[in-house]
Amino acid sequence: MNRGTTIRKKQIKYINENDYNRIFVISDLHGNYELFLKFIKKVKLKKDDLLINLGDSCDRGIQSYELYLKYDEMIKQGYNILHILGNHEDMLLTTVNTLDYDKMIHWFINGGKKTIESFKRVTGLSIEDFFDLEKNKFLIDFLSGFPTLIVSDNTIFVHAAYNPDLLAEVQEEYFLIWNRENFWDRNKTGKAIYFGHTPSRKENHTIVYYPNNCTCIDLGTYRYNKMGGIEIKSKKEYYIEMLYQGDDKRRFVLGEVTGDKPLICFGVNPSKAKIVDGKLQTDKTIEKIRYVADMENYDGWIMLNLYAQVTSKPNNLDKVLNSDLHSKNIEEIEKILNTFPNSDILACWGNLIEKRRYLKYCLKDIKGIISLTKDRTWFYREKITKKGHPTHQVRTKNSARLEEFNVNEYIETL
Known part of the structure; x- marks a missing residue:
């Protein structure tokens, strides 16, 4: 995108907000396909709604091509989706259309290789094919049709910025797509402006x-x-978040949160589930937790543990409590509890709590922290084991429901 180029007429999309029941605005997903799927599920997007993406669906994340395919699929199904040209789409198109080496390097530095990898994985084609205008026709044509500006009687939608001193028809394209300077102090247009970047x-x-x-x-x-995302008529905000605090040796927090009341779950210790490049690498425990949270209509789930050591083999747990690890775990648990004060708790550590003597003391410390933050409702699912512990979720039936768990009485028996 060259500086000084006045916006082309076809790059402006005019809409009537009254044509839609709700209007959602999102931006800068950068290949995070999983979050997008959760967002449209959370808002229960309908075909009389409008979803406006302010740009930058590609690069940096690992599922850029999947995002564009999903948008196209939904449009063909009758959903109203408008996607503005972001600076990352601009870099992609400029690179493909010019094959300029310097522009290509600039795009690669800003995450372009991730988009090519996504293209290769989905299509089975090569890097060279990505730059072939025929073999990459879908993506090039799809992005080339994105407007640079969307305007209604009440609102302006743009990727980076809008110059309030100029009419929409004479805006500079580079400014709309790339600018990071303060423009809001001069907004005397009488319209709301939504932007990303x-x-x-x-x-x-x-x-x-x-x-x-x-x-x-x-x-x-x-x-x-x-x-x-925000629904501009009601001004209601929506947030979708993947939580991950840890590494291959210790994990304090893992979760997918879509609102104020996720289900907080406590196991004994984490296995190998984690988030890599914005995508959840799951295991059987997490799959069941996801199912339970969805079935019971919680705003997602958060997996915490009595002890933060990562191992899929309980026999490999530390023989002696690592006090630094335990202290850090308590600290991270307290942060989660303070962030989500209305969440319920699912106890699901099973008989594994007997694997090490210190695990019972870890639970007592955690219960003490929970009592300080807020009195909460505790649950278990299906049954209490013969040894008197809340059942591990992998061992529960899908049909099982949450039942209240008296954690105070339970702790007294430990």
Whole structure:
């Protein structure tokens, strides 16, 4: 995109907001396909709604091509989806159409190789085929049809910025797609402006409201595994987040959260499930937890553990309590409890709590932290084991429901 180029007429899309029941705005997904699927499920997107993506669905994340295929599929099914051209789509198209070496390197530095890998994985084609205008026809044609600006009587939708001193028809394309300078202080258009491009710097990575009715939707999804969206008529915000705190040797937190009340689950220790490149690598325990949270209508799930050591073999648990690991685990648990004060708790450690003597003391410390934050409802599923412990979820039937668990009485018997 060259500086100084005035927006082309076909690059502006005019809409009537009254044509739609709800209008959702999202931005900067950067290949995070899983979050998008959870978002449309969370908002229960209908065919009389409009979903506006402010750009940058590609690069950095591992499922860029899948995202574009999903948008195309939904459009063909009758959903109203509009996608604005972001600077990453601009880099992709510029590279493919010019084959300019410097522009290609610039795109690669900014995550372009991830998009090519996604293309190769889905299509079975090669790197060379990505730059072939015929073999990559779907993606090139699809992105080339994206508008640079969407305008209604009340609202302006743009990827990066809007110059309030100019009419929509004479905006500079480069400014709309690439600018990071303050423009909101000059917004005298009388319209709300929704934009992305510049990630939220708020500590909790939420939507940013600037002066003069300007709103930034970019949460830094590629970095924080969290996306946000807003329904502009009701002003309701939605957040979808993947939580992961740990590594291959220890894991404190793992979860998929879609609202204020996820189901918090406690096992004995983590196995090998984790999040890599924005995608959950699951195991049998996590699969069951996901099923339970969905069946019981929770806003996702969070998996915590009595002890944070990663091992799929309980016999390999530390013989002696690692006090530093335990202290860190308590610290991370407390953060989760404070972040989600209304969440219920599912006890699911099973008989494995007897594997090491220190695990019972870990539970007592955790219960103490929970009591300090808020009195919560505890549950188990299906049955209490013959040894008196809440059943491990892998051993429960799908038809089992949550039943209240008196954790205080349980701890007294340990």
